[in-house]
Amino acid sequence: MRIAVVGLGLIGGSIALAARERLAVAVAGYDRDPRALSAAVSRGAIDAAADSVAGALAGAEAAFVAVPVSGLAEAVASVLQSAPSSCVVSDVGSTKRAIVAANVDQRFIGGHPLAGTETSGIAHARADLFEGAVWYLTPTEGTSGVRFQALHRIISGFGARPTAIDADTHDTVLALVSHLPHVLANVLVAQAAAALREGGENLPATGPSFRDATRVAGSSSTIWTDIYLENRDALTGQIDDTVARLQRVSELLRSADRHAVTEWNEHAAAQRRSLLEAQLAGGELHELRVAVPNRPGVVAELALALGRAGVNITDMALYPAPDMSEGVVALWIAGAPDADRAQRTVEALGMVVFRP
Numbered sequence: 001m002r003i004a005v006v007g008l009g010l011i012g013g014s015i016a017l018a019a020r021e022r023l024a025v026a027v028a029g030y031d032r033d034p035r036a037l038s039a040a041v042s043r044g045a046i047d048a049a050a051d052s053v054a055g056a057l058a059g060a061e062a063a064f065v066a067v068p069v070s071g072l073a074e075a076v077a078s079v080l081q082s083a084p085s086s087c088v089v090s091d092v093g094s095t096k097r098a099i100v101a102a103n104v105d106q107r108f109i110g111g112h113p114l115a116g117t118e119t120s121g122i123a124h125a126r127a128d129l130f131e132g133a134v135w136y137l138t139p140t141e142g143t144s145g146v147r148f149q150a151l152h153r154i155i156s157g158f159g160a161r162p163t164a165i166d167a168d169t170h171d172t173v174l175a176l177v178s179h180l181p182h183v184l185a186n187v188l189v190a191q192a193a194a195a196l197r198e199g200g201e202n203l204p205a206t207g208p209s210f211r212d213a214t215r216v217a218g219s220s221s222t223i224w225t226d227i228y229l230e231n232r233d234a235l236t237g238q239i240d241d242t243v244a245r246l247q248r249v250s251e252l253l254r255s256a257d258r259h260a261v262t263e264w265n266e267h268a269a270a271q272r273r274s275l276l277e278a279q280l281a282g283g284e285l286h287e288l289r290v291a292v293p294n295r296p297g298v299v300a301e302l303a304l305a306l307g308r309a310g311v312n313i314t315d316m317a318l319y320p321a322p323d324m325s326e327g328v329v330a331l332w333i334a335g336a337p338d339a340d341r342a343q344r345t346v347e348a349l350g351m352v353v354f355r356p
Contacts, residue, residue, distance in 0.1 A: 001025040004060035006053055006079055008040040011092050012066030013125030016045035018158040021127040030056035039122045054082040062154055065091040069226035072099050080105050088147035094174060095230040096138045096167040109151055110138035110167060113160060120220055131159035138167045145299030149318050161312055164303035175234035179227060185217035285314055286339035288331045289354040290346050302329060309345040311338050
């Protein structure tokens, strides 16, 4: 196998390293910055340094576009223009709605690994960056099932957990769990700095709560200005909801109702426990075989339904009938409860499920 990586920063460089070290495949890379390209060669992240996008894509079976969000549309279009007809193309952008809408090519499947650090650049790339990380994929009705399977297996090989989600839901969820925390961190540090200036005080030793809550404040503007603007519709909605919730807390505190304040705090603790428990995985794998008709979008429909149901597909395989009129999608799900939920979800779609 040959994989192409366009954009050799932290994420692109880590994809290249993971592909070489974990999958033992050949990796060609391209970056507009010759220094990044040279560093990728020096670090052993790529086998071949291409002098163009087309050069990197020659003979590639899979391609990852890892450039800043503002340049994604142009970069993905360039990659699709050069990619072989059998190549699966994905990106790693943290907003998905616009890029998916702009690329209806069946070779393209939007992606977003929930991994990274406060650092950036190829110098900080790691082959284990994606270990255990959720990696969102946004297939559509036009997505090729064979290419989805190929991309799913590559990402699983990186140690990540590929999870299907539709692009609109992705952007709404990420606005809440990723982009909003950055906004709040920026606001908190600005608020603390202003309060200290007004009081003529020096910065005191900050407690762990403040440090934890503001860890991502002022993250790279090269990346985050684009994210804020690209996902502004979903993000402003979440900001408005946060303002309303803070106003209710303010009113609660003004009332000095000890019981109500305790109940609010305990409810938050219970909700956090519930959210953390929902992320736990483990248990033995269960195989489900789903009989599906051979029609466009059926694999995407299946994957998205399971993603909405909170079921993680550990692995999958496609078995088409000799006459290509129908086929079987084999799914491996971790844990009996998730396997049972997957079966109910698939059967609700009107598909027949067998459990060997």
